[in-house]
Amino acid sequence: MTLVLDKSTAPTAEPALLDLAGGPRRRARPRRVPRWLRALSGPALLIALWWLASAAGLLDPQLFPPPAAVAATAARLVADGELQTHVWASVWRVSQGTAYGTVGGAVVAVLAGLSRVGEDLIDSTMQVAKAVPNFALTPLLIMWMGIDEGPKVLLIALGVGIAIYINTYSAIRGVDAHLVEAASTLGAGRSAMVLHVILPGALPGFLVGLRLALSSAWLSLIFAETINTTEGIGFLMSRAQTLLQFDLSVLVLLLYAVIGLLSYALVRFLERRLLGWRHGFEGV
Template identity: 65%
Template sequence: MDRRQAVTTAEIVASTTARPVPDLIEVVAEHRARRGLWTRTPRAVRRMVGPVVILAAWAVGSATEWLDPDLFPPPSQVATTAWRLLGNGELATHVAASATRVLTGTVLGILIGVALAVVAGLTRTGEDLLDWTMQIFKAVPNFALTPLLIIWMGIGEGPKIVLITTGVAIAIYINTYAGIRGVDRQLVEMAQTLKARRSTLITQVILPGAMPNFLVGLRLGLSSAWLSLIFAEMINTTKGIGYLMSRAQTNLQFDISLLVIVIYAIAGLLSYALVRILERLLLSWRNGFDGVA
């Protein structure tokens, strides 16, 4: 019986080794040949398909007069308006004013949101004191605070910055707090077993573990910043793309209104691209699922 098993095993091994093993280069070449045109196209080009389709639909709708040119000007007219406003420097002035407000409010919101999340996430006392309060602020729309901010702070830059800061800080806090509380307990216990300092525990274990959630909060916070800017620049201002939009609506300048929408869209895409770059830099250690082709 043992001899028969030995012979059978030898035959299996011989038959297996006798089969030609495909060359790795040939396998890769065959796989690439099976890939379609879409998968061979660079991802940067594929990501532009959606915006290009929207722009093409807009242009076709204007050319066929399916869209009323008086109420929905064609892309060429919007581009001409943009060039005119760039030439006289008006567009640059408004965009610079809005970008400054968003940058200031975003930086302050990140600092405040991270500080509150760390305090609430690391200690139960901090959670008891802060978490419910932040949840209440989360449930209140930012624009509902506008009349109160005008009464409390006047009509200067203060209310505008506070609106943007509040929106960013809430998004950062909610996600970073969840990330801190989602850190693996075993990692924390291991660091404590090795008698790591509290500062080392926070900077080397807890904050890196919460980094993915922080970046999600940053993505939402940047979106909230641009949305808050719309309401912020309606508070007695003469500079900013929100003011440009409000003036265009008052004067029925639909080409400028569409131009402002395009600017908001570009700003949102740039903000998203910034967060993606930060994810690649700060989360290079994470081996996450990137999707299939």
């Protein structure tokens, strides 16, 4: 049973409701679909359209296999343990290259961003490195480092490092000068200014660079795994193209898509944890 307060004693124009315990009862809010589930609606829609087009005969099953055929190929590779081996090999290479590239790119960006001398010595060199395609370095890396894991990891690290550098350097130079002046006026030393003003201000740009760097890492992996390898997602793609296995080719594309979504989710998680102090526009 609920009691309705008299309008003359209610604090607002709308009557407030009291439960039997005497406390205010909140209005029930409509349940909303979780954000992560809404984010997956786009990929799910693409798969549904793919299934409908295949079922309607709009796609040639020899050139673009239906989802059931791709799923059967995936199940066979998982049962053989082959898919896990290839995915783990690629994940391990990308993890190493991303770690080296992130640390190296961030350090170089800080050195170039905090001083004009560092900018003069480093920035032009990094701009030249950005203009050189990764795949153009593949033959040189093979001649210099051989055909082991070294050139594969280095190729990934270069792609990651450049993306981290470009965004972090721009973010450092984009920190509001008024904040730096205010910190200096309050007596902050150079190290305190860097730790408490400049680097936190550049953190959003670094995370944007990390998001791009993860995409660059998986793109670089395609070229890296053409260097004398028998394991990896790139090797699977090369084998599928050679043997005209279209179901395997589509499966590899789906693997790249899933890994891309997971990489994006990781960066979004870091943004929520590290940028809780920032309240930007989140859409309407």
